[in-house]
Amino acid sequence: xxxxxxxxxxxxxxxxxxxxxxxxxxxxxxxxxxxxxxxxxxxxxxxxxxxxxxxxxxxxxxxxxxxxxxxxxxxxxxxxxxxxxxxxxxxxxxxxxxxxxxxxxxxxxxxxxxxxxxxxxxxxxxxxxxxxxxxxxxxxxxxxxxxxxxxxxxxxxxxxxxxxxxxxxxxxxxxxxxxxxxxxxxxxxxxxxxxxxxxxxxxxxxxxxxxxxxxxxxxxxxxxxxxxxxxxxxxxxxxxxxxxxxxxxxxxxxxxxxxxxxxxxxxxxxxxxxxxxxxxxxxxxxxxxxxxxxxxxxxxxxxxxxxxxxxxxxxxxxxxxxxxxxxxxxxxxxxxxxxxxxxxxxxxxxxxxxxxxxxxxxxxxxxxxxxxxxxxxxxxxxxxxxxxxxxxxxxxxxxxxxxxxxxxxxxxxxxxxxxxxxxxxxxxxxxxxxxxxxxxxxxxxxxxxxxxxxxxxxxxxxxxxxxxxxxxxxxxxxxxxxxxxxxxxxxxxxxxxxxxxxxxxxxxxxxxxxxxxxxxxxxxxxxxxxxxxxxxxxxxxxxxxxxxxxxxxxxxxxxxxxxxxxxxxxxxxxxxxxxxxxxxxxxxxxxxxxxxxxxxxxxxxxxxxxxxxxxxxxxxxxxxxxxxxxxxxxxxxxxxxxxxxxxxxxxxxxxxxxxxxxxxxxxxxxxxxxxxxx
Numbered sequence: 001x002x003x004x005x006x007x008x009x010x011x012x013x014x015x016x017x018x019x020x021x022x023x024x025x026x027x028x029x030x031x032x033x034x035x036x037x038x039x040x041x042x043x044x045x046x047x048x049x050x051x052x053x054x055x056x057x058x059x060x061x062x063x064x065x066x067x068x069x070x071x072x073x074x075x076x077x078x079x080x081x082x083x084x085x086x087x088x089x090x091x092x093x094x095x096x097x098x099x100x101x102x103x104x105x106x107x108x109x110x111x112x113x114x115x116x117x118x119x120x121x122x123x124x125x126x127x128x129x130x131x132x133x134x135x136x137x138x139x140x141x142x143x144x145x146x147x148x149x150x151x152x153x154x155x156x157x158x159x160x161x162x163x164x165x166x167x168x169x170x171x172x173x174x175x176x177x178x179x180x181x182x183x184x185x186x187x188x189x190x191x192x193x194x195x196x197x198x199x200x201x202x203x204x205x206x207x208x209x210x211x212x213x214x215x216x217x218x219x220x221x222x223x224x225x226x227x228x229x230x231x232x233x234x235x236x237x238x239x240x241x242x243x244x245x246x247x248x249x250x251x252x253x254x255x256x257x258x259x260x261x262x263x264x265x266x267x268x269x270x271x272x273x274x275x276x277x278x279x280x281x282x283x284x285x286x287x288x289x290x291x292x293x294x295x296x297x298x299x300x301x302x303x304x305x306x307x308x309x310x311x312x313x314x315x316x317x318x319x320x321x322x323x324x325x326x327x328x329x330x331x332x333x334x335x336x337x338x339x340x341x342x343x344x345x346x347x348x349x350x351x352x353x354x355x356x357x358x359x360x361x362x363x364x365x366x367x368x369x370x371x372x373x374x375x376x377x378x379x380x381x382x383x384x385x386x387x388x389x390x391x392x393x394x395x396x397x398x399x400x401x402x403x404x405x406x407x408x409x410x411x412x413x414x415x416x417x418x419x420x421x422x423x424x425x426x427x428x429x430x431x432x433x434x435x436x437x438x439x440x441x442x443x444x445x446x447x448x449x450x451x452x453x454x455x456x457x458x459x460x461x462x463x464x465x466x467x468x469x470x471x472x473x474x475x476x477x478x479x480x481x482x483x484x485x486x487x488x489x490x491x492x493x494x495x496x497x498x499x500x501x502x503x504x505x506x507x508x509x510x511x512x513x514x515x516x517x518x519x520x521x522x523x524x525x526x527x528x529x530x531x532x533x534x535x536x537x538x539x540x541x542x543x544x545x546x547x548x549x550x551x552x553x554x555x556x557x558x559x560x561x562x563x564x565x566x567x568x569x570x571x572x573x574x575x576x577x578x579x580x581x582x583x584x585x586x587x588x589x590x591x592x593x594x595x596x597x598x599x600x601x602x603x604x605x606x607x608x609x610x611x612x613x614x615x616x617x618x619x620x621x622x623x624x625x626x627x628x629x630x631x632x633x634x635x636x637x638x639x640x641x642x643x644x645x646x647x648x649x650x651x652x653x654x655x656x657x658x659x660x661x662x663x664x665x666x667x668x669x670x671x672x673x674x675x676x677x678x
Contacts, residue, residue: 011037011122012110014070016102017083020090023166027070027098029126034159035068036148037122038141041113043076044089045413045454045472047339047357047395048135049117051280053093054257055138059145060097066149068163071099074108076116077440077454078558079472085513088535092177092195093232094218097165109563114674115658121145124152124159133675134656136282174209175200175537179234180342180457180516181530182251184266189518189539190251191532192233199233199253199264206530206539213269220258220278225269231257235342235399237352239263239367247367249274252352254340261332261340261354261365261372275332275365275372280339283359283379283655290334330370337363337372344399346407348422349375353407355396362388362396362409362420362427376420376427380597380634381657383414383436384429391429393418394437398457398469398516408466410455415440417458417468417479432466432479433504436601437659438630442473442506444552450504452477453558457532459517463548467507467529469514476508476517476531476542478550505550512536564661568668569624574598574609574631576616578676580639593638598631605629605662616676622664633658635676 011029019026029037040056042049060069071090075081080089081103090099102108111120111131119137121130121144130144152158176195184190184201188210193200198214211225219229235254244250249263249272260276281288338358343365346353351364353375361377376388384392398410407420407427416434420427433450441451455477457469465480482501507529516532527544576596594616600606609620616635636655656676 008127011120011126011128012107014039014072014100015106015110016072016100017104018101020087020099020101021095021166021168022098022164025164025166027100027164029122031164032068032070032122033126034124034152034157035163036063036066036124036145036152038067038069038145039072039111039120039122040069041072041074041108041111041116041118041120043074043080043116044086044093045077045080045395046116047413050093050257051135051339051358052117052119052137053095055135057096059138059142063145063149064163065160066158067145068165069097071095071097072102072107072111073099074102074105074113074116077472079453079474085535088177088513091168091170092534096167097163105563114565114660115656121148123148124157131675133658173537174202174207175539177534177537178516178532178539179232179534180236181518181532181539182236182238183518183520184238189530190236191539192236192253192516194232194234194256194534195537197230197232199230199236202539206541211269213264213271218257220255220260220273222262222272223270225271228269228271230255230262230271233262234397235340235355237343237345240345243367248272252343252365252367254343254354256339256341256357259337259339259358261337261343261352273333274367274370275335276337276340277334279336281336281356281359288336289331290336292329292334332365332370332372335372341395341397342399344401344407346401346405346422348405349425349427353399353401353420355399355409357395357397357412360393360395362393376429379655381413381437382632383411383416383418383431383434385418385431386429388420388427388429393429398455400458400460400466400517402460402464402466404464408458408460410458410468412454412456412471413437415452415454417452417455417466432500432502433468437632438601438661439558440472441558442470442475442553444477444504444506444550447479447500447502447504450479451558456515457517459519459529461519461544461548462521462527465548467517467519469517469531471513471515471534474509474511474513475506476511476514476529478505478507478548479503480505480548506553507544507550508542509553511540564628564663565672566665566668567622567662567672568670569622569664569666571670572620572622573671574618574620574633575671575673576633576635576676577673578616578635578637580637595634595636597634600632601630602626605631605664620672624664626664628661628663631658631660631662631672633660633674635674637676 115133119132179192179194181191189202191200197218201210213225218231221229234256237252250266251264253262261274263272263274341357342355354363359379360381364375365372377393381394382392394413397412400408409418417432440453443451453472456471459467468477470477512533513535514531515534518530520528529542531540597612605626607621
């Protein structure tokens with residue numbers, strides 16, 4: 001038994017609107033008695049939740065006769081509460097376990113979840129034994145499952161056999177949840193066919209399949225068009241003409257779930273890996289850049305990531321010693337990435353700019369040097385403008401470059417349109433539309449008041465305005481600068497300064513999760529906007545008027561609706577409880593092992609206690625004049641292997657962001673406790 005087990009508490013019943021992946025049957029805890037049950041509280045907008053889905057695939061397969069994973073879908077955005085949208089997401093992300101639809105957050109509240117994702121482990125007798133927030137818990141979950149299996153097999157309370165999962169029928173389609181599209185030099189379209197784990201080349205009509213690049217099986221394999229494998233590719237970018245011969249490929253692909261960039265040679269469809277190891281960049285990990293295999297002996301995994309036809313998703317273990325007879329491996333191929341979602345070429349930076357959605361940052365990839373690195377973002381999730389080293393982003397999922405070199409961003413989790421201003425090799429972040437992590441809606445008008453809902457795509461129109469794939473509103477929106485705005489002043493400052501100018505209108509509605517945009521300008525001046533309608537599995541062509549305009553709509557504003565925590569006015573103690581993973585301990589070899597950042601919306605909610613400090617507890621002073629708001633808390637704790645016999649212990653930085661809605665009431669609780677598990 002592990003020392004981190006929770007006191008025995010009976011698990012609450014699983015209550016919601018209905019079930020998916022069960023063949024139409026409801027599932028109760030009684031039905032699951034005798035199994036280890038892992039409840040995964042998720043929402044399909046959340047990149048961290050998608051990481052957890054991928055982490056769980058191997059565990060589900062390995063322990064399929066004793067472990068039942070149940071996804072509890074607790075929506076953040078209004079669109080995610082739509083049962084049709086949820087069913088599409090379950091299919092899109094290949095969720096192979098039962099999913100409870102919990103739109104009213106009933107089960108979320110019963111299990112005291114406060115963050116996406118949250119994992120809760122229930123033992124075969126129906127008791128809660130672990131509660132973990134955030135991602136990166138695969139090892140700890142596996143250890144716990146093994147312990148529970150051994151314990152309950154000995155007690156006779158473990159029942160082996162199939163669980164309640166019933167796979168749904170899958171319809172055959174040319175495209176399956178396509179993500180982005182680009183125009184090829186031959187006039188055809190190349191589509192990131194994410195649901196088929198491949199690229200589809202279509203004729204100009206956007207329907208006729210010319211060829212497919214990729215076998216269609218999920219994986220990370222280089223080689224020819226029938227052998228290569230992708231895993232949910234998203235962004236695509238043509239290599240500039242003058243570079244293609246030198247680098248040897250024509251298209252760069254953001255291969256999202258493989259945490260990699262891939263290169264495609266169009267003449268024969270050959271795929272090579274350009275950046276990434278196939279493993280996720282974990283915030284704070286000490287080994288996110290692997291040693292060069294030319295300087296040591298690779299004892300586990302392939303010798304060279306570019307070897308055609310080789311899958312290389314496994315870890316590379318390096319023992320220094322006799323050099324391998326291989327050329328030096330470019331640093332980009334030794335660097336772990338985190339869910340690259342889109343990619344564009346920047347002339348100003350002479351590099352491909354990558355939206356690294358998985359850790360809320362922006363990166364640059366130099367194809368000739370074979371190097372890659374972060375150019376903006378702190379890895380904190382939020383909306384904060386300023387120099388790249390200080391700016392905050394939130395799951396950036398769409399990129400486009402304007403004729404002035406400005407790099408436009410669809411910053412999905414803050415429902416924002418933002419841009420980067422490159423200058424002198426550095427970048428500065430600015431916001432055109434967006435309010436923050438918890439504010440969204442469909443509202444047109446002045447940019448300072450306009451609202452979007454989880455946009456995934458962006459494109460620059462011929463007049464310099466910007467089209468936005470407003471994904472969860474099922475719309476295409478347009479931001480246009482104010483008549484008196486000048487270049488460099490079209491947006492404004494940070495999230496709270498209200499200095500934005502311009503106007504937002506709606507160009508099209510009733511689309512099925514538009515996720516990518518492509519602009520075609522004809523010789524007569526007519527403009528076609530090609531929309532990747534991801535949930536409709538198609539490319540839709542919209543004819544725009546030569547004089548661009550749009551309608552003004554106001555479908556209302558929304559805030560993320562979650563159970564509100566009541567707190568008292570005056571002093572409140574914030575206590576983040578950290579439990580290192582099994583076999584690990586605090587890592588304080590190089591200084592403090594913890595960090596706590598606290599802020600609030602509105603800022604006036606906190607009279608004292610905001611800011612950044614080391615201890616995982618903080619005395620907050622709550623303003624009695626503010627009735628409600630959100631406490632934003634980011635906690636970090638470093639841990640490493642506790643066994644003193646391990647010469648080079650594995651270390652991990654555990655991090656979780658919370659946005660806790662609070663209501664200030666007389667006599668309310670004076671303690672707010674948040675769990676951070678290793």
